[in-house]
Amino acid sequence: MTQTALQNIHLIAIGGSIMHNLALALHQKGLNITGSDDEIFEPAQSRLKKENLLPAQEGWFPEKITSSLDAVIVGMHARADNPELLKAQELGLPVYSFPEFIYEQSRNKQRVVIGGSHGKTSITSIIMHVLKHHNRLFDYAVGAQLEGFDNMVKLTEDAPIIIIEGDEYLSSPIQRVPKFHLYHHHIGVISGISWDHINVFPDPDTYRKQFRIFTDMTPKAGVIIYNQDDEQVMRVCVPRNPDVKFIGYSAHEHEVYNGVTYLTTKKENIPLQIFGEHNLQNISAAKEVCKQLGIKAQGFYEALTTFKGAARRLELLGSQGSVRVYKDFAHAPSKVMATTQAIKEQFPERKLVACLELHTFSSLNKDFLPQYQNALDAADMPIVYFNPKTLEHKRMPALAAADITAAFDNEKIQVFTDSQTLADYLKSLRWENQNLLLMSSGTYNNMDLGELATAILS
Known part of the structure; x- marks a missing residue:
């Protein structure tokens, strides 16, 4: 499936945080977007309405699903017996989960996927901020609204890189595998592992196994960047594959003075607008990713001074x-x-x-x-x-x-x-x-x- 082959796309559960951002991104590319949901809250409601994408009424309407659609994207909020999903399956339409669709749209790009129980939004945000500061061309999918970015999703024809926040939660009601297994990363990050989503992963071993699978999916000449201060991460990121580059990181050296955190570097101390041991780990992870993308330390620090953090993160x-x-x-x-x-x-x-x-x-x-x-x-x-x-x-x-x-x-x-x-x-x-x-x-x-x-x- 090529990006240009698609024209008419329907989103089941269009009101979701990431789903409505995908709808906006595809609409801004000039595609014909429709959608449904049984509940849509702010800010999704206002943002969809502004672009004339808000469904006329809440609920599921199988009549919206016709053979004229090129693809249907189903969000995790929908159920397996969703009437629109059943109609799409009956008609034999291409049905994608969010991560499947993002992968299909980025097959020809270098894919950077940031995974972990915590820190992944912040790491993704820092990388995006640095790349934008240096006028690099890139696509992205991130789980929070960031200053300087209109949407949480961007998909273009020409960007050579995509930065993806890789959630370990399930992909869709009919594809019950973690999202970050479906992006097929070239560069992967594991920021930390702490048992979560007990309704899906009943014990810590099952949860941790999802990160082991992610690590093992790294292709030849791929890179895994991992938090070497996290005991659970260290159990997963054992360099078993000689064809993969493993890079460990720790919290960046720093000092705190009058309520401001400064990174200590060889040349100078860099003042930050964010703080906390976890953010100093996030900074180190982002720095290693940016290094793989050709941005040297000095350029990274220069951009970092203006980073204010992601929405709702401290x-x-x-x-x-x-x-x-x-x-x-x-x-x-x-x-x-x-x-x-x-x-x-x-x-x-x-x-x-x-x-x-x-x-x-x-x-x-x-x-x-x-x-x-x-x-x-x-x-x-x-x-x-x-x-x-x-x-x-x-x-x-x-x-x-x-x-x-x-x-x-x-x-x-x-x-x-x-x-x-x-x-x-x-x-x-x-x-x-x-x-x-x-x-x-x-x-x-x-x-x-x-x-x-x-x-x-x-």
Whole structure:
């Protein structure tokens, strides 16, 4: 399948975070794009509407699937018995998962795939920022909105490289293999391995095996760049294939001065707008990738000084005097621990209020909860919030505050189950010389975090 052979494409589950960005990217190439979904939230709704791609009504409509379509792309949000998917299969139309389609569109490009339980969005973002700074031509697919990039997906005819954030979650309801197995990388990165997605990978060994498969898929003359400070990664990235180049990395040398992190290099100290041990590892990973793509250290550091981070990754909501409010996408245990430690180490003289929303299937699972042991220990005031309705929606057994205190192994933890009560409590605290960190892959039951930050800082 060539890019130019396609003209009419339908997306099942067009409202998804990455799927609606793919729809926008293909529409901007001049292709005829249609789609369906049974729920579409912001910002996808407004962005699709602006380009006249928003479905007239929510739901699934098999009549939209006709023999005039050149391809159907199905998102993970759809089910295997989706009526539009069944109609496409009945008509014998080409049906692709998101990663399959990206691979087909990049067969003739050098494919760089960044995998790992954590850090992959940030590493991908840094690489993209550096390449753009140096006016390099490249395509991409990344899981967060980045400053300077209109979409999270770009597919062109002429870019020789594509940078892909390689998610280990399943590809589609009919193709239950990890996304990052389907991109067929030339350069692969493994940033860290920490058991996640318990609903798909029932134990740590099964989860870790997916990264071993990814490593073993590296072709001759390919490259694997791996975090040599991560014990689980080291179990996977054993250089068993002499035809593959293995490059290990560690956190970049640095120092912190007056709340600013500086990279220490042979020539000078480089000030950063991001911080934290995990980000210093991410920087080293991105630097090794950029080196493989022909960008030398000096050019990398030059671009890095203007990198502000990816959206929702240690994002500063506001600051006033000795108070800062951050939000972060952290939800897996390793991410929660890394982010909490990062802020405490960056501002050691300030108290830290760290608030985590349990929102994912794994994080709300009683069998998985013990993975969070000590994850919030760096916080002076650790808080955990969950919405009982989320458990009901996911058809999971109820959780008690005692379950959470025991799992985190932290007697200081306060547990909230009502978002308004939590917001009122945070606003009531004395905020001199304290930072607030809000972590979640959810929305705290649609809490206005910007308004909360404003109230705290005022």
